Amino acid sequence: MSNRTFTMIKPDATQKNNTGAILQMINAAGFRIVAMKTTKLSAEKAGEFYAVHAARPFYAELVNFMSSGPITAAILEKENAVDDFRKLIGATNPAEAAEGTIRKLYASSIGENAIHGSDSNENAVIEGDFFFSKLEQF
Ligand code: CMP
Numbered sequence: 001m002s003n004r005t006f007t008m009i010k011p012d013a014t015q016k017n018n019t020g021a022i023l024q025m026i027n028a029a030g031f032r033i034v035a036m037k038t039t040k041l042s043a044e045k046a047g048e049f050y051a052v053h054a055a056r057p058f059y060a061e062l063v064n065f066m067s068s069g070p071i072t073a074a075i076l077e078k079e080n081a082v083d084d085f086r087k088l089i090g091a092t093n094p095a096e097a098a099e100g101t102i103r104k105l106y107a108s109s110i111g112e113n114a115i116h117g118s119d120s121n122e123n124a125v126i127e128g129d130f131f132f133s134k135l136e137q138f
Contacts (some may be wrong), residue, residue: 002080002081002082002121002124003077003078003079003080003081004034004075004076004077004081004124004125004128005031005075005076005078005081005082005085005117005118005124006073006074006075006076006116006117006118006123006124006127006128006131007026007073007074007076007085007089007115007116007117007118008071008072008073008074008115008116009022009023009071009072009074009114009115010065010066010071010112010113010114010115010116011065011066011068011069011070011071011112012065012107012108012112012113012114013106013114013115014038014069014070014071014072015069016106018106018114019038019072021106022102022106022114022115023072025088025102026074026076026088029078029084029088030078030084031076031077031078031081031084031085031088032076032077032078033074033075033076034075034076034077034137034138035074035075035128035131035132035136035137035138036072036073036074036075037072037073037074037131037132038070038071038072038073039070039071039073039131040067040069040070040071041066041067041071042067043063043064043067045067046062046063046066046067047063048130049066049127049130050062050063050066058111061111062111065111065112073131073132075128075132075137081124082117082118082119082120082121082124085117085118086117086119087101088101088102088117089101089102089103089114089115089117090102090103090104090107091103092110092113093109093110093113094107094108094109094110094113094114102114102115103115
């Protein structure tokens with residue numbers, strides 16, 4: 001059980017002006033925002049963030065998409081944060097996402113799926129540190 005996770009609202013959701021609605025759902029589900037910034041990833045930075053997927057056939061598409069427009073990165077706090085947040089966002093493929101989840105509501109495809117959530121406590125720390133210095137993590 002962890003009390004923190006990391007999220008990114010992806011370029012598709014930013015472009016559709018869904019950032020506020022998604023943050024509202026995150027807060028309503030009991031997550032506290034402890035660090036947040038809107039920024040744009042270079043292709044190099046997006047490639048670094050998703051380096052774990054470098055061998056996958058969709059890697060180039062993923063890097064291209066994630067550097068195509070602004071994202072909002074945040075560290076979130078709540079009891080059981082990693083697991084509860086993955087339940088809130090729903091399955092990677094929106095066609096398989098449960099009703100009422102963020103991806104069911106706002107994602108359009110497996111690639112353009114609105115939001116990222118860390119898959120483990122260890123990755124939550126690595127991903128949070130990628131965007132925020134220790135001094136920015138309250
Ligand atoms: P996320 O969980 O943020 O991190 C890895 C991302 O790779 C995932 O979201 C998807 O957006 C993307 N991804 C996974 N599978 C595919 C796929 N088959 N085609 C395109 N993108 C994918």
